[in-house]
Amino acid sequence: MSAISELRNSSQRQGTARKREKVAYLFLLPWIIGFVFLAIVPMATSLYLSFTDYNLIRPAEWIGLENFQRMLGDARLLNSLRVTFTYVIVSVPLQLIFALAIAMLLDRGMRGLSFYRSIFYLPSLLGSSVAIAILWRQIFGTSGLVNQFLALFGIEAPGWVSNPDTALGTIILLHIWTFGAPMLIFLAGLRQIPVMYYEAAQMDGANPFQRFFRITLPLLSPIIFFNLVLQLIGSFQSFTQAYIVSGGTGGPADSTMFYTMYLYQKGFAELDMGYASAMAWGLVIIIGAFTALNFIASRWWVFYDD
Amino acid sequence: MTTDTMTRSARARSPLSSILRHAVMIVGGLLMVYPLLWLLVSSFRPPDEIFKNPGLILTSFDFSNYTEGWNALARPFGSYLVNSTILVLGSIIGNLVSCSLAAYAFARLEFRGKRWMFAAMLLTIMIPIHVIIVPQYIFFSQLHLVNTYVPLLLPKFLATDAFFVFLMVQFIRGIPRELDEAARIDGAGHWRIFFQVILPLMVPALAATAIFTFIGSWNDFFSALIYLTDADVQTVPVALRSFIDTSGSSSFGPMFAMSIVSLLPVFLVFLFGQRYLVSGIATTGLK
Numbered sequence: 182m183s184a185i186s187e188l189r190n191s192s193q194r195q196g197t198a199r200k201r202e203k204v205a206y207l208f209l210l211p212w213i214i215g216f217v218f219l220a221i222v223p224m225a226t227s228l229y230l231s232f233t234d235y236n237l238i239r240p241a242e243w244i245g246l247e248n249f250q251r252m253l254g255d256a257r258l259l260n261s262l263r264v265t266f267t268y269v270i271v272s273v274p275l276q277l278i279f280a281l282a283i284a285m286l287l288d289r290g291m292r293g294l295s296f297y298r299s300i301f302y303l304p305s306l307l308g309s310s311v312a313i314a315i316l317w318r319q320i321f322g323t324s325g326l327v328n329q330f331l332a333l334f335g336i337e338a339p340g341w342v343s344n345p346d347t348a349l350g351t352i353i354l355l356h357i358w359t360f361g362a363p364m365l366i367f368l369a370g371l372r373q374i375p376v377m378y379y380e381a382a383q384m385d386g387a388n389p390f391q392r393f394f395r396i397t398l399p400l401l402s403p404i405i406f407f408n409l410v411l412q413l414i415g416s417f418q419s420f421t422q423a424y425i426v427s428g429g430t431g432g433p434a435d436s437t438m439f440y441t442m443y444l445y446q447k448g449f450a451e452l453d454m455g456y457a458s459a460m461a462w463g464l465v466i467i468i469g470a471f472t473a474l475n476f477i478a479s480r481w482w483v484f485y486d487d
Numbered sequence: 488m489t490t491d492t493m494t495r496s497a498r499a500r501s502p503l504s505s506i507l508r509h510a511v512m513i514v515g516g517l518l519m520v521y522p523l524l525w526l527l528v529s530s531f532r533p534p535d536e537i538f539k540n541p542g543l544i545l546t547s548f549d550f551s552n553y554t555e556g557w558n559a560l561a562r563p564f565g566s567y568l569v570n571s572t573i574l575v576l577g578s579i580i581g582n583l584v585s586c587s588l589a590a591y592a593f594a595r596l597e598f599r600g601k602r603w604m605f606a607a608m609l610l611t612i613m614i615p616i617h618v619i620i621v622p623q624y625i626f627f628s629q630l631h632l633v634n635t636y637v638p639l640l641l642p643k644f645l646a647t648d649a650f651f652v653f654l655m656v657q658f659i660r661g662i663p664r665e666l667d668e669a670a671r672i673d674g675a676g677h678w679r680i681f682f683q684v685i686l687p688l689m690v691p692a693l694a695a696t697a698i699f700t701f702i703g704s705w706n707d708f709f710s711a712l713i714y715l716t717d718a719d720v721q722t723v724p725v726a727l728r729s730f731i732d733t734s735g736s737s738s739f740g741p742m743f744a745m746s747i748v749s750l751l752p753v754f755l756v757f758l759f760g761q762r763y764l765v766s767g768i769a770t771t772g773l774k
Contacts, residue, residue: 205592
């Protein structure tokens with residue numbers, strides 16, 4: 182091929198490449214508009230607002246770091262952090278353990294598998310609804326379903342939702358109840374592990390305990406990691422359940438006052454939007470830090486095949 | 488002993504362990520759905536019985552919770568159902584169109600900035616809604632669009648649900664490129680390849696997106712709580728929430744009845760769309 186025709190070819194290729202790029206950006210146009218105007222611009226605005234005093238009526242007034250300083254001394258905020266961390270740190274691992282345990286029991290050609298799978302998956306679809314939160318409010322109420330059962334055994338218990346020591350527990354339980362989605366992901370993952378490995382291990386005399394820790398866990402670790410990251414990000418943002426179960430108050434005694442609820446109260450009930458923006462960035466930092474930590478820690482425990 | 492018999496003995500389970508596993512499944516499964524069954528049964532009971540009867544046996548069939556609940560709020564419950572339906576259908580159309588377009592570009596086209604754009608897109612999954620909702624609210628309220636569906640629908644038409652873009656990208660990557668090539672040799676451009684080759688093949692991913700969007704929008708409470716304050720435009724979750732405001736324990740009957748009404752569409756979608764849900768979750772989770 183002569184140099185000239187090669188040159189012509191390459192310039193043609195560049196031409197089509199540029200045309201192809203144009204097509205690509207057309208396909209991407211909705212996403213780009215959304216990304217710029219519904220993500221980047223609002224985030225920048227929110228960052229700016231976090232340094233201001235703004236209530237939607239008066240123009241925003243620059244107050245520097247005051248919102249952040251106020252956050253550090255805000256007892257209700259610090260309490261809401263404690264509540265949120267307790268919720269996340271207790272409910273996420275428990276949910277994943279349940280999901281994995283049931284997935285392992287369901288795996289490998291059990292009769293009625295798809296029926297059981299449906300039963301365990303259903304709550305995770307319904308669980309984020311207001312209706313279920315209303316149900317939860319009744320179930321753990323003073324004369325709710327749980328106490329009705331306890332009464333059959335002569336046990337008289339106080340209302341779980343109205344007791345500051347147990348209210349958060351009921352919301353954690355609701356989160357664990359919705360383990361169906363990670364369970365499905367685990368099921369799909371378990372199916373990818375060749376049966377051969379287990380057979381070989383059994384021939385070498387490995388007991389079920391060893392088979393779990395030496396085969397299942399390492400081979401499933403990327404999926405456990407994926408579930409963990411998604412669940413952590415989601416749980417930090419939980420709102421509906423605590424809001425409905427506590428009747429919108431975060432009570433009793435702020436025991437279910439999640440960080441997101443306090444943010445909602447500040448921003449949309451008190452219209453303290455500068456402060457709410459500062460709080461939102463606090464949440465970004467927390468979620469970002471947890472996710473980053475997760476990725477760093479994954480080097481030691483997540484095992485990639487290739 | 489040959490490996491063959493060894494394998495078989497390893498696989499076969501004793502009947503006892505099999506029975507035990509089924510027992511665990513049945514007890515566990517019952518425990519999981521008991522609250523739901525009880526909610527359903529209780530919605531047909533007189534309100535005072537809701538606080539007395541933990542069982543599932545229905546002695547009388549009382550429909551009055553439903554008629555009472557239907558008319559208990561500012562508008563008849565049907566109005567909230569219609570509003571939710573409008574929102575859900577709009578959201579589904581928006582997500583299907585905008586996310587599939589973006590996914591095709593990310594999965595099949597080459598362009599400058601692709602890598603960082605894809606990374607940025609994935610990062611938006613992590614961004615909490617709270618950090619953008621305050622400025623968005625200010626923006627939409629200045630345009631007098633609060634109490635309309637624009638703030639809730641516009642984002643769907645602009646592919647802001649990055650999770651679905653990701654799901655579709657993963658799916659398109661699994662479609663053999665030879666099919667695109669064959670169409671290109673026949674003279675098809677990217678639009679034709681997208682519409683006539685890729686879209687028909689990615690129906691499972693589209694179905695999963697439609698179903699997840701349905702459930703997400705139907706249950707969406709936080710943005711509806713913020714943007715929809717007029718009874719005329721309110722959706723089902725916000726309407727249900729106002730039951731709590733008005734309630735003593737006497738209104739639990741109507742509240743339960745309307746809860747059942749609100750859960751029914753999700754349940755039906757679950758019943759008929761399960762196949763797509765399962766495969767959709769598996770695709771995003773595995774690759």
